[in-house]
Amino acid sequence: MENPFQDETVLARWLAGELTPEELQTLQQREDYAGFVQIIEELKGLEAPEFSAEFVWQQLQERLAGEENSKPGSVRDVDEFPAGTETVEGQNPEPETPNPEPSLLHIISWKYISAAAAALALIIAALWWLTSNEYPVSETLATKAGQQKQVVLPDGSTATMNARSSLGYNAKKWPERRYVVLDGEAFFKAKKGRRFTIQTKQGQVQIAGTIFNVYARDAELEVKCTEGKVQVINPKGTERVLLKKGEQVSVAGGRMQKRQRLTFYPAWYKGESIFREAPLQKVLDEMSRQYGLVVMADSLGTRSFSGKFIHKNLNKALKMVCDPMRLKYSLSGDTLHIAPR
Template identity: 35%
Template sequence: MKVMKKEEIIIKWLNHEPLTQEETYFLESLVEYQDYKKIVDKATVFKAPVFDQVKSYNRIKEKAHQKSFDWSVLYKIAAVIVVVVGCYFAFFFAQPQQYNTLAQQTKEIRLPDNSVVLMNAESALSYEKKNWDDKRKLQLQGEAFFDVEKGKKFTVLTKMGEIEVLGTEFNVHQRNGFLSVECYEGLVEVRFNNKKIQLEPQEGLTFANGKLIEYNTKEATSAWINGYSIFKSIPVKEVIEELERQYNIEITLKNIKFDNQQLFTGNITHKNLETALKSVTIPFGYTYQVSNNSVVISAKKL
């Protein structure tokens, strides 16, 4: 075996280069080997940037040859590193999980407990991943269908109110001052304006302009998942905006001014723009004209 200096063998070891049997025996026979090994073992816990092994070794050697090496200092430094890294990961995992959809876009989200959320177009959802099983709570702006696994209470927070369940299927639609909730399975509790209402399967409610409307539905799941929207006494303005979201178009009203008292009840398809426009305009005696991604709805014939 080529005779190597003690420093060369240690540097090879620090650099994870293979050692011969003689070199390994020589390394492990060193008095300071266990001290070196402790440092290397602790360092592998972290993903550190690439460093100069020769300089690292020289620093270790310099300390090791001091008459009295104070290992407590090294352990204190290591403890600080562990705390800093721990705080970083704690901060990282404490950040809310956020999801958004654009016009004409839907998205499926699987939550940590395997509950499933289907987000409709132009919606936003967020929740805290940390301790999710103990605190199943999320925030919603827009519309989403929920298929919730059984477990502790599950809460959906909106600007208009809260929806709470244990395990069920339901839909929440909240935008621009109105709230709509439908239950398809299990039991749903809706809380808003100091009211508390429980919905059973095939029951729903709409709250808009200070008015509460409760109704029954024959739907077994959210209509929008199947390509159409059902509106129960919804302000016409919101129906127009839903058309814009589903078809990614811009609608201009000509000689029309909707107020919050004008409500719409009916269905609109998400698969044919002409059919959808007729569903909204014919009941009011309006006409429309389509040009690329723009639509003009008018009270007068164009």
């Protein structure tokens, strides 16, 4: 990853409000800008550990240059469809540097130090604290086609994963940071306490204690708030939406669209998939996940589908989708062929 600190004055001038519009726009377009915004928000009440500024800067530069020190966590497949809940168990030395590189405080001009030195020290401390291990995932769980799995997290919060989804977290660091990495879809019931963060490729979800569903597949993120409040942040950190009970938001193509919803549990939680003017390909992709099929579709164009299909009977599910869409289908083993009639 390109080092965002090539110009060491950028952070200080950003904190001091002295970036040019062009510089600010460039910074906001970085994929890690959301992380900087999050750090600023969390600095209040953050007790920074003792550290050497020169040592921290050196470590930060190394990590941003891509030097990975953490070991990858284990990955487990979930082999059985569960009948119920399964519980998953879940001072920095001064470097001896005879000729140290110039520290950040020596590089930045005194003009910016007077405006941002205190805040800059805190942000470096926070960056060091938050990225020292880059939230390594010590436990990762994955569901296969047609499977759902409920996981009990270290604080008693639960996450029920939909088919072909993966969820990772760090049990050891959980008391300090309730942080989950999700690829796929899961229904969360978060206990009240510290901020609970769900990180996806498509954006970030933050809550304190509530019930909500997160769908994160391909380039789409959809969050539905069942109880409490949920904050959703787009990938660049430039836009956020606060959801209340009964609301949902979709993030796709950089746009966030908020609307009302009525049902308490997501449809998949009750064994069916419901769609509203969804691209037909998205419907077939979900059918593939629920039934473990390879779908071969011909000449479907940009057609959309409103309706549902069930998860326990493939023949009925196919009729529920194909009949109203005037599609013909054939099955050969695990391969489903679909084409217009």
